């Protein structure tokens with residue numbers, strides 16, 4: 001259905017509200033959360049410092065921090081995350097005296113996190129089934145001894161994407177000194193598809209745009225990313241682009257309000273008398289997993305426009321010079337597209353030829369185009385191919401490596417890209433091994449480590465004996481939650497560096513520690529004085545970040561200090577491995593990062609504090625293709641269905657989503673304001689037509705059952721049928737409540753990213 005309307009009218013039977021994103025509604029949202037989190041005084045001052053040079057870099061998303069920040073350079077989501085961090089609620093040892101782990105395991109995610117910040121190091125006592133206070137010293141000694149007693153290859157060091165570059169660099173170094181490459185991070189659950197898929201086609205594992213490109217593009221293909229909730233600060237450049245005439249074509253099964261209309265909280269005029277800006281001029285409601293077909297259809301139309309133009313003696317719309325000089329695989333791909341008929345493309349994408357042609361017409365006339373994407377492309381069995389399909393389209397007209405053009409993934413955690421940059425990877429060939437030898441005097445392990453899915457497989461087989469987590473709520477965030485939680489407690493050792501209590505902590509291994517750390521907004525005092533950390537955004541810019549708030553408890557340690565102390569307690573002393581000195585002064589660690597990657601990180605110490613940070617460069621941005629062929633690669637699809645599922649009767653494709661009131665498994669409340677859904681997260685969204693055809697009624701509670709014959713039964717009960725504007729055969733609900741339905745075996749075939757955007761399900765009334 002949807003075409004070029006701004007879609008402020010709710011579809012029949014849906015509960016969507018009509019408020020634009022960003023306006024007064026977001027201010028109300030902030031006030032509410034502020035009350036819930038009971039943040040202490042001074043929180044507004046902390047917010048005012050966010051994302052400005054000399055201030056704190058927000059821990060919510062990885063969007064850019066502009067050199068000329070606005071007065072309030074934060075969004076509703078960033079404010080919620082910061083206020084949540086700075087709560088005055090405390091989850092102290094007395095709390096654990098009152099509650100056993102078995103009892104807490106019955107609590108919801110929201111109830112657990114609402115108890116507030118962890119204040120003391122805790123050790124699990126199996127006799128009383130309680131976490132009890134311990135000293136840092138005892139904790140480190142015990143963890144070191146436990147690690148020394150295990151085969152390093154049977155242990156996993158995970159990171160969630162928040163810890164700064166300094167702690168992450170040392171964490172990866174520690175893993176390799178200890179003897180493994182088992183270094184998955186949260187990227188393995190989201191943009192690993194990018195690390196592998198984008199690298200394959202344009203030779204860089206990260207986005208190739210800069211902020212400047214947003215000032216010069218005249219079309220944006222916006223695929224499977226929800227800016228209103230997950231990266232709201234991007235709405236400002238999008239709005240500015242639209243106001244100067246740029247067209248946005250959205251590809252998304254669900255009409256996300258953030259892509260439809262935006263009122264700017266920074267513009268008093270818009271907030272009071274002005275009209276909100278309409279963002280997407282066309283909304284292509286693809287079927288979940290339908291993007292390879294949809295983007296191929298758009299490209300097919302571009303090829304046909306080109307043929308018509310040339311038949312009339314004009315130059316055509318393809319960038320032939322670019323295709324000739326810079327691309328590989330074009331002829332083969334073109335033959336595939338020409339041989340694929342429209343009926344197939346329509347069936348596989350779930351959208352009409354007319355709509356795909358309309359998108360093709362916008363693309364063909366635009367001089368500079370950016371392709372933006374998120375989890376709607378990456379979390380599929382053929383996610384890497386879906387990224388390839390977007391890149392194919394961009395390459396056709398040379399929209400790569402020039403002003404106003406490029407391919408830009410929107411990353412999740414605020415430093416998830418940076419953690420990969422500084423060596424957090426399971427792939428030994430991506431580790432800085434020569435520098436490790438030179439700077440630290442050891443031979444790094446060259447055996448492949450495991451990514452998150454491989455870790456979970458090893459866990460289920462009883463082969464993974466220890467887990468150290470630098471943040472995250474991994475057991476809850478991954479597929480097959482049920483089987484995974486059973487296996488989790490069988491580990492010999494579990495260590496969590498965390499800020500708040502979560503479900504994974506309630507699955508203690510035989511020896512188990514919960515180590516509370518500072519958040520980014522808190523002052524980090526070490527022997528050499530107040531310490532800064534650094535992070536990398538989605539545009540490969542590096543920024544210094546300093547916390548100013550008084551820590552939630554005098555007991556807290558920084559992530560870096562905890563990593564160094566565990567390393568020191570585990571490894572034999574070595575003169576080149578200066579865990580104490582590095583803890584005293586993080587500048588020494590930045591100096592190591594500069595020495596490890598001098599081309600990218602030279603003079604990091606001063607450059608990271610310049611307004612707008614510093615750019616570590618990106619070869620694809622300069623049209624240097626570090627791919628196998630040395631050129632940008634066209635991807636000839638092996639399938640048009642990114643989900644890799646047949647369309648049998650009674651089978652639906654379940655997309656798992658984030659609400660406006662959550663950060664991953666951290667659920668702040670029950671309001672999904674932007675989608676007009678309030679008070680309940682146990683929902684299954686469905687089109688009114690599908691509800692009718694399935695003989696269901698609105699409000700009825702149903703059970704979703706995973707439709708996969710692999711010997712495992714996966715069910716989630718009590719989901720309320722809720723009409724929503726969705727394509728036929730698509731249903732949607734919330735992560736993490738529905739994670740028990742997601743099979744671990746379904747993941748992107750090249751990168752291992754779990755396929756949580758088209759889970760095959762049946763509905764039982």
Ligand SMILES: Nc1nc2c(c(=O)[nH]1)N[C@H]1C(S)=C(S)[C@@H](COP(=O)(O)OP(=O)(O)OC[C@H]3O[C@@H](n4cnc5c(=O)[nH]c(N)nc54)[C@H](O)[C@@H]3O)O[C@H]1N2
Pocket residue numbers: 060061077190191223224225226227229230231251252253254256286287288289290291373374375376377410411412413655656657658660662663664665757758
């Ligand atoms: N407030 C807040 N901010 C966050 C987070 C949070 O939980 N809360 N999480 C952070 C993290 S770690 C990440 S990775 C990012 C995630 O940010 P996003 O990439 O936006 O991820 P999702 O919200 O999971 O889903 C994105 C969109 O994909 C659409 N979609 C689903 N299936 C398909 C499909 O097959 N094709 C297309 N074209 N679209 C599809 C959905 O409707 C949804 O709008 O956000 C980060 N920022």
Ligand SMILES: Nc1nc2c(c(=O)[nH]1)N[C@H]1C(S)=C(S)[C@@H](COP(=O)(O)OP(=O)(O)OC[C@H]3O[C@@H](n4cnc5c(=O)[nH]c(N)nc54)[C@H](O)[C@@H]3O)O[C@H]1N2
Pocket residue numbers: 059113160161162163186187189190191375379412413470471472473474477478497498499500501502517518519520559656657658663664665666735736738739742756
């Ligand atoms: N079905 C489905 N599943 C998904 C997704 C989906 O779209 N659908 N998305 C996936 C994605 S993209 C991701 S990234 C994962 C993430 O899922 P999670 O692992 O839940 O994400 P985090 O936000 O990293 O973890 C939150 C926990 O980290 C700790 N924490 C918070 N701040 C800090 C800090 O500054 N330092 C430290 N050390 N700890 C801190 C707190 O204890 C908190 O409980 O979920 C994935 N799972």
Ligand SMILES: [Mo]
Pocket residue numbers: 186187189190191412413
């Ligand atoms: Mo993520």
